[in-house]
Amino acid sequence: MIQGAVFLVSAILMLVVAATFIFVALNASKKAVAYPPLLEKSYSMRAKFFWVLSIAGILILVVTTLDLPYAATRGDVPGNAKLVDVDGRQWFWNISQTEFEKGDVVVFSVTASDVTHGLGIYGPNLRMLNQTQAMPGYSNALEVTFGEPGEYKLMCMEYCGLAHHAMVTAVTVSE
Amino acid sequence: MSKNQRLAAVSSGLLILITLTPVASQLTSTMRGHVLLQIPLLVAVGIGFGRSLAPHLVRFLNRWNAMGIPGILITIFTIAFWMIPRWIDASLTNTSVEWIKHSSLVLLGGIPLALSWERLYPVARGAVKIEFLSMLFRLGWLYLISPDRFCNSYLLEDQIWLGWGMIIIGMALTLTWLVPVFFGEYAPAETGHSSPKNPNEAPNAA
Amino acid sequence: MNGSSTIATIVILAIGLSALTVGTNGWSTWTAEAARRQAVVERPRPLPAYQLLDSRGESLTLAQSERDLTVVDLIYTQCPTVCLAMGAQFRQLQSELATAGLLERVELLSVTFDPANDDQSTLSDYLRRFGAVEPHWRAARFQDNDELAASLTDLGVIVIPEQSMGFVHNAAYYLIENGRVIEIFDIEARTDLFEAIRARLAT
Amino acid sequence: MTTSTPSPLTGSARAGILTYMGISALVYVLMMSLGLVMRLTQATWLDLPPNLFYEVMTAHGAGMVGISGLAGSGVIWYFLRRYVDLSTGILWANLTFFLTGVVLILGGIFLGGYAGGWTFLFPLPAKGLGAWGVPGAASFLIGLLLIGVGFLLLYLDFARAIIAKYGSLGNSLGWPQLFGGSTDESPPAAVIAATMVLIVNIAGILAGAVVLVLILVNLFMPEFALDPLLTKNLTYFFGHVFINATIYQAVVAVYEILPEYTKRPWKVNKVFLAAWTASTVMVMAVYPHHLLLDFAMPTWALVMGQIFSYLGGFPILVVTGWGALTIVHRSGIEWDMAARLLFLSIFGWCVGVVPAVIDGTIAVNQVMHNTMWVPGHFHMYLIVGLVAMLFGFMYYLSNQSKRTGIDKVAFWLYLVAGVAFSFGFLTSGMNSIPRRWAVHLPEWVSFSQSSSAIAAVVALAALVFALRFLTSLKHARTT
Structure with a gap:
């Protein structure tokens, strides 16, 4: 880790x-x-x-x-990747898909509608796997591989107002 | 002809050229010409007049202009007023507003600037320069992002030109003012507050 | 700082701040467009009785209308941009007024400022294109170019000829009551305009 | 040209410096208490509603950054005046602007409810969603602007005084000696540091003045929609430069006081000059390391952010850290309070650089940024570094440096608790706990509970330092 x-x-x-x-x-x-x-x-x-x-x-x-995390944002998306849209708002996440399977390579296309948020993806053990900023007018592509089944949390990583800490949601990864 | 008379003559000539000849409408035919050329030229004419004033008049005015503060304030307010889009528009559609603009930029913009700049404490001079730069950057940025036209008389495209113009001029001015600060060689002062006269602090710099 | 300069500074600050305050109507009105709209609200502006001719050949004036309210927009039919949006908005407004049962009491009037190109038949086409319900929505042209120019100046409209786009102008809706402009609305502010009409007709 | 000719520190200049440092001492203790309140809330031992938590967070951030700026400028003013002719009027003018700004900021936060964070990340100030409105946000932003104006005047006065004596900022950075082969004696460290700080801070304040005013315009006229990414660039440029410059000002105390204690000169040689010129550039160029998670930024800018993060460590470790170690080693120094705290502060700076540089690595930033790792880095750097430096200077200034029993206890408590408190953040960061959360997940609460206890010790030790300074103002130095 x-x-x-x-x-x-x-x-x-x-x-x-x-x-x-x-x-x-x-x-x-x-x-x-x-x-x-x-x-x-x-x-x-x-x-x-x-x-x-x-x-x-x-x-x-x-x-x-040598290996920067910006490739997907520049258009270099792996062929087998599932594309998911994420939109951050005060104070919830809109996600286009919440069910995944073990081994899925997912590219989150992350943006925001009001203020700047941050999207952090947490594994079932509550360790962060990857994160990016969610900003109005911009779209950042975040690549994550769901290596094991379980509940993955999406948390807000950029202070965005009074319910910033409550801006948590989850996706499930099945076997 | 004395130096003062020559300066006054040149300034008068310039004033006539930019207000009474076809050059005038040429300058205001675009927003960028209006804001980046006509207004600065009118202030420059005022600086020319201010520097050619008779010494006894300058002495009299100086009594009301301690450390150049009152004078620079007049200049700041005058220029700030003519940065308001509403009055730029009005000066194009209303002849009396146009004449007020011309005369105030010369009399209240340029002349007090010429009379005050050298008298300002260097810190105040620096503060005016920094504020002037940030005004250019702020207005330039606003012009670039505004969804609407600020002036009914000018096109949006022209406004974007002006925005870039202001930002580029701001950057150029920053460099122009920085180079002597870093590489100039001012004679070190012998004592106290007698700050040396700096080439970068010429009155026409602002 | 000596006494006279202190006085001078105070006086300059007072005059300078007042000038900026007055010049922006209390820090609220920065553009000529905003000033024009605010002035109309404060002092409704009477319109002269210039003669207009509508697409069916009937004459009318801005100063007089049989209806309670008139909404005017200034257009030219070859307009590729903003007038198209205005036309679509007018159509929306027309249906909103119809739904609210107010269409009989409001006249929608599109006036061209390009009479050289916009004749009677072009204006008819324009109305048809946007689904205008005549006689509630009419289109008209000035008969006299000087009167057109005078009206534009009077309304504070500035039209800039532009090569690729035809004309650029400060587009807006003018709400007219008893021959006087009582309020000017942004072209995006159709909802506000509708609410204002409803409020006026309710009283 | 570079000889130190300490004119006596008397009258309003002495009163000014003592006021700067006295206010700073008090505000540090107060702001540490606010920090403690935040930790206690996260520990669930204090029941603070989120709106109040985030107001406290905003006040803690703005207050710490602001007071560090004020205290740092007080230190450098004190030493710089030994070499150039500074204006006492401007010293007081800055304080006046500062205090007026503080009133507006506190009003904006606690009356206006503004809780958008001290970083006022656009467009959050305009989107309080009921928690705060335009008045609160505007008051906060105008307060920051006023503080910026005060500092601008102060740094312009530095520039005026330095140029009057050295001819140009190039000269006062020692460029003729560094690049031109001049064999004249270099300017003293205080002048070099002051030059660096005035350059970066005037640039930072200019960026801040542009962006703050435009955010204000947007508050009142939302149709002017700024580009969030461009605004963020300018905001972080301003914020990063300003907080970094605080320690570059305060470190002059180390350069000036340690040689006095060890009777060894702090040599300004070419390496030293090169380090400060490089720092001038790097402090301004390194801010993109705050934007490594903005994938939309150009890749080259982000890679530059990492490169400058790495380079930024060099001048500190190689010149200031190494220099302090060398000057102290086998010097027979007497470890009074000033010496202890100043030596500790250099340790804090060097050790605080480590997690910063590591977070500046893009691959690490992906999983550590905006977790508690980041406050871990800057609390180490600020508590053990900057604040220790400032309290060291205060002991020196107050002539009360001879340690008493309570001083000794406070020093060791401060050292141990300061390091432990910072490590509390770092271990939280290792466990992916996000920063700036009013309410933590149950799994995380134990971290906050242990940190709360430690934070109380830090604040208590700082209170001892502050009281010792405030009760001995009348003994303060007059040179």
Whole structure:
């Protein structure tokens, strides 16, 4: 599950930052050493740090942008996909189809009629599978594969007024 | 002919050209010509007159124009008034409104601007510039999205032209004003509040 | 800031804000079109007794009508855009009035401002095209071009000749009572117009 | 040219800075309490109706962003005046506009019922559906406009003063040293930071002024239908720049105070100059990372959003974070309250960047954005970063930096609870809990319950900091 991995990676990186700060904090009030040699050493370490960060950044950037979620919106819809219209309104969803079968590839064509909403699709385990913005005058195509049977919730992810939190509906996926 | 007289003569010539000759109807035949050329030219004529006023008159007016604030307010109100579509339309169908427009843009738009700009505190000058830019962007955007014609005398297509014109002029002005701020080399001031005279703050800039 | 400049600033602010307030009728009227409509509501405008000729050759004037109310729209029959919409709206209005039993009391009048092209038979075609029920809905033309021009100016209508589209004009419905324009409606505001007619005839 | 010549901080300038910081301290505690109220509601321990919850949410957001702007500008004004000749009148004018704006905003929210969020996402302000009408929304938007006018005057005064001394903004960003091979001494860090901030904030305020007025026009004349996506671009440009600039102002306190404590200079070298020039561009270019879910945006703009999100981390981590670590390491620094909080703040900034950069990755954004992950990132960055920085500056300013027992306790509570509170959001985000929901699903309530308890500790610690500052104003520095 991507959320768990994201959390883990973040936590590790944050721990690395924390460890560095704790190390320096513990050593800070020790007897002062001369600054220029320390600075020189620090600068050379920083140069290495910079390169590590740059190369890692570029690699991650390339890998993560190889597959962007915008293809369906640009017209590249998989041939077997079921097309479903979703229209967000204060405060409910209009969906053209609510019954699906396991393994269905669904492309939601998402728009809104009044204000900006956000459509988040949640799996039976209440984890988000995918989301997009629902905006008046625009249509975003959101591709989701229903891998397992159960109830999938559609929730509003963009604040849209007083019943924003009640803007929840469900579709069912059968075996 | 002194410099002042020359300036006054040039301004008078320009005024005659844009109000009394066939150029006048040419300028107002389109909305873009009306708003982006005729109105600024009338203000420019006023700036020309304002800069050629006799020194003793300027001294007298300055007593009523501390830090240029009253003067710039007159200019702002005058220009704001002539941005109201209703009165742009009226100046085309009603000759007396037309003459009021011409004279007020020269006398209340341009002249106070010339007399006040240099006297404004630099912060106020900057604020006027920023507000002027945002006015161009706001009006330009409104003209582009308006479902109706603002002026009965002009076509919707013309209005869209004007919208783009305002936005492009706004961007060009932004760049024009930014370049000297970033790359200019103003003599550093020796002390205190004697702010240096900046080339980007010439009175005709607004 | 010295005293005289402070006074000047206050006076300028007062005059400037007043000018903007008055110039927009209290921040409400930004366009000439809005001003024209508001002025009519405040001061109903009498119409001169110019002679018009309708599609059947009968003469009439805007100043006089046998009916309680007259609704006028200005058209030209070759219009590709807005007049088509107005024609369709007029047809709707006609059927709404008929349903409400008010058609006998209201005259619908389409007046052309293009008499060069719109003669009697063209106007008949126009009425037929939109399913006009005569004599409730009539179409007419000015006989005198100067009178047409004067009327347009009087009503605040500005017609701009335009190459591809023929003419562009500020289209609207004029509600006339006793020879005076009492209200002007946007062409999208048919429902408002109908409600206004019903309210007037109810009293 | 760059020597520090601290003119004494006296009279109305001193009163001005103390007022800025005093108001900020109070408002932070107040806004934290509003945050606590929201968490308690989500925890079902407080029975707040949704309309009130969303009003509180709007006030919390607008209040935090606004007061961070005010406090940040107070910090940078205090240090910038050591190098250039600032106008005290403008300092007060900004405060006047600010407070007037606050009155209108609070009136719009709590009298007018406006609960459209501080981001006033078009066309929501016009569509309250009975909860609020035109007056509430208009009052809120006009309040924001007034606050923008005040800040505009302040930043124009920065520009005036800096240009008067350095000749141009290029010079005050150190471009001759960076690009032109000039060997003159670079401008001091405070001047460089002030230049960056005035550039991005004037641009942001210009965008905000355009979009706010047009939303107002739309409120009164709905026939002017703005394009929601274009409006969103401008709104996020304005909002992102403004909230980001707060910490770029406050960080000057770190640049100025840590060298004083460690007796080591914070060198302005080419890397430092390059980092700040790059930040100037990136802070303005990075906002599309708020729009990664707007598939209708051009793909290149969205990919640029991810690229700039990544790049944006560099100057902070490589220059400011690394610099702070270096200057403090083995310096024999005395860990008084100011030093502690400032050091903590740099940690908070660096650590808050991590979840932000990760959310800026399109693939992650798909499942993490608009969940609690996002408030997780910015609460880390604001509580442990910015607000710690500001309280550190307040301890320094009030000359009460020697720590007492209660200070010590408050510091550790603030640190631990601040980090834990932010992690509460991050774990909620991992569990896909949406942000900005007045009522949570039963499965989610336990997260809010633990967070509520922790939030109370954060607010309590901040209250100690605030009271310590407010009760010692008369001892405040005069330089």
